[in-house]
Amino acid sequence: MSGIQKFFASRAGIISVGAFIGVFAALLQKWGNPGNMGICVACFERDIAGAIGLHRAAVVQYLRPEILGFVLGAMVAALAFKEFRPRAGSAPIVRFVLGMIAMIGALVFLGCPWRAVLRLAGGDGNAIFGLLGLAAGIWIGTLFFKGGYNLGRTQSTYASVGLLMPLIIIGLLALRLIFPQIPDKDLSGILFYSLKGPGSQHAALAISLAVGLAVGIVAQRSRFCTMGAIRDLILFRQAHLFAGMLALLVAAFLTNLVVGQFKPGFVGQPVAHTQELWNFMGMVVAGLAFALAGGCPGRQLFMAGEGDGDAAVFVLGMIVGAAVSHNFGLASSPTGVGPHGIAAVFISLAVLLFIGFTMRPKSA
């Protein structure tokens, strides 16, 4: 193992990466991203779904460069350190459905695990219920692991299989460059741009892309994963990844304090609602879906960059899930859960339990 990799695999390494993400996520808010949403993988994939017109929720349409940077940064790091491993073929349809459900749950809460931590770091008390739900969902996932649940083995495959997701991302980046935002216009060529709401709030393209690339590189090297953080703590009593997640929280909190973004409370928090039960239940759904799929949404992007075609399918599932969420009224808004959000939580849980109970080699 090289010296650089020894560092990234160490406790100090994962803490440094978590802190790096925390500082820059908080700064991205300062630089224009929405409140307590410096980085949110679920929200940003949802915004991308809106930018390409998969849903028409006018307030959440923007082709977020951070997400593009995550995949490309991870790919660059994987190639540079000879870790690019084209692989696929482990229950892709299940991964797609898990991605959809993970997004549906995350949008009932209004955030992925990264944003749950960032919301807490910004003083949003509602995030506590989301984080508890996340832990509960992952705990259920560990019960399935102990029962023998797994998605089956992947196969090594052609380089092109691993390169397709990064190529899709490059295609999206090309669209973003060809059709830049036009002031006061909600459409540029084929891309939608929000004129108000969270989708209209964003840092400059170059800044978002640069931070995204940097995060992609360091997260690929360190295997940073918020779902794994909680899962390993419950399943193995191992705190390695959890140290990284805590570092993210502390670093974002301190940065928020310094730049004056820490505003403690429950009511009036940015892009958040105060329905405790549904903040909790949304993240139970998302947490269980992430656990069954083997990674938080950020980690899925990094693995997609490393050539994992199954993680790429999960990402596409999330993007489609975002479209479904907004088209069918499943997503929450600052006023509370969507008209069909509660039904979606129960249906999602039923699907997750079906997957968890049936996908094991020996049906006991």
Added chain:
Amino acid sequence: MTNLVDARGLSCPQPVLLTMEKIKSLGQGELMVLVDTDTSKENVIRAAVSLGWQLKSVDTEGMEYKLTLEKG
């Protein structure tokens, strides 16, 4: 007889889960683990070391790693 865990193609947390199960049933001795990603390699080594096992060797064969773990 060689004790072997074949975790190739399995994703987190399966490689660690299988290795830990085997370690618990063995108690001590020598154990070989096959993995095919760097993440799995690091995770398996980290878990085994935390249980008092030692990493004897890592053999790289193409895109795969053969980890030899030992507890005396």
